[in-house]
Amino acid sequence: MTILRPRFVFDLPVEAEVLTPENLCGVNAERAGRHTVAYGRRTRLLGELFEIDVERGEGLVLEGDFSRVKKIGRAMKEGLLVVRGDGGMHLGSAMSGGTIRVEGNVDAWAGAMMSGGTLEVAGSAGPYLAGAYPGETKGMTGGVILVHGDAAVRAGERMRRGLVVIGGRAGDFAAVNILAGTVVVFGLLGARAGAGSKRGTVVALGGMETEPLPTYQAGCLYRPLFLLPLLRFLADRGFPVTEAHRLGPYRRWTGDVTSLGKGEILTYEEPQ
Numbered sequence: 001m002t003i004l005r006p007r008f009v010f011d012l013p014v015e016a017e018v019l020t021p022e023n024l025c026g027v028n029a030e031r032a033g034r035h036t037v038a039y040g041r042r043t044r045l046l047g048e049l050f051e052i053d054v055e056r057g058e059g060l061v062l063e064g065d066f067s068r069v070k071k072i073g074r075a076m077k078e079g080l081l082v083v084r085g086d087g088g089m090h091l092g093s094a095m096s097g098g099t100i101r102v103e104g105n106v107d108a109w110a111g112a113m114m115s116g117g118t119l120e121v122a123g124s125a126g127p128y129l130a131g132a133y134p135g136e137t138k139g140m141t142g143g144v145i146l147v148h149g150d151a152a153v154r155a156g157e158r159m160r161r162g163l164v165v166i167g168g169r170a171g172d173f174a175a176v177n178i179l180a181g182t183v184v185v186f187g188l189l190g191a192r193a194g195a196g197s198k199r200g201t202v203v204a205l206g207g208m209e210t211e212p213l214p215t216y217q218a219g220c221l222y223r224p225l226f227l228l229p230l231l232r233f234l235a236d237r238g239f240p241v242t243e244a245h246r247l248g249p250y251r252r253w254t255g256d257v258t259s260l261g262k263g264e265i266l267t268y269e270e271p272q
Contacts, residue, residue: 001025001057002032004050010068012040013088014049017071021060021079021098029054062087067107073100076117089126092119095143105149109133114162116143120237124149127171130164131157140164140181146237153190156183159200163230167239172209175202178263184230186240189267197256197263203227204267205245212265216255223248224266244270 015038033047059080067086076095086104093112105123111130132139139158150168159181169187178200189204235241253265
């Protein structure tokens with residue numbers, strides 16, 4: 001197990017996509033410290049910015065405030081990465097495998113364009129969770145993102161596949177331009193969810209701030225059995241699944257008719 005701790009409070013952003021288990025696990029502290037990162041406009045050795053310890057155990061552990069450290073776990077393919085604090089922008093972006101666990105909050109673009117693996121956040125997430133970078137046509141294409149707190153605007157933008165779960169509130173434009181995949185929100189779902197959706201599913205367990213866009217059509221009230229294994233999985237991961245969530249009923253809305261129109265929003269409705 002390789003453990004990193006900041007040597008001082010960073011007053012400039014750090015770009016450190018080298019912070020992955022593949023790069024830092026299985027080597028001694030001296031070798032790990034020779035990697036370079038960007039600190040502001042300058043290049044610095046990793047060992048100049050972080051204390052590095054190698055102990056028995058598995059994975060890469062980041063202890064302390066990493067909120068100004070960008071690109072943690074970027075393009076990660078395997079292994080375990082644990083952040084015992086807050087993480088900065090682009091955490092887990094483009095990851096294709098392995099597991100990242102964050103015990104605090106994450107900033108914008110967490111899990112952006114990821115294609116596999118698991119990203120779990122105990123706190124809240126900033127804008128563009130699982131999203132696509134400007135100019136890209138696809139956001140998240142696979143994997144699982146579990147956020148136990150809130151998520152800011154445009155979570156799941158242009159998703160192609162995968163699962164995003166938000167334990168609290170989701171900001172406006174969740175799942176905008178989604179191509180496929182599933183977004184589950186336990187808290188309030190913000191306005192304009194699913195705008196431009198072609199396919200994919202949004203599950204609103206905590207209600208919606210406003211009704212779906214006029215380009216969505218209200219459908220039947222039913223009990224979607226396909227949700228049961230998903231809800232069982234989420235209950236095992238500590239999300240507040242209730243018996244009422246399992247039994248339904250759910251209102252099905254289909255759209256966006258300005259696009260392909262095969263997307264759906266399922267809103268849980270309290271039985272009368």
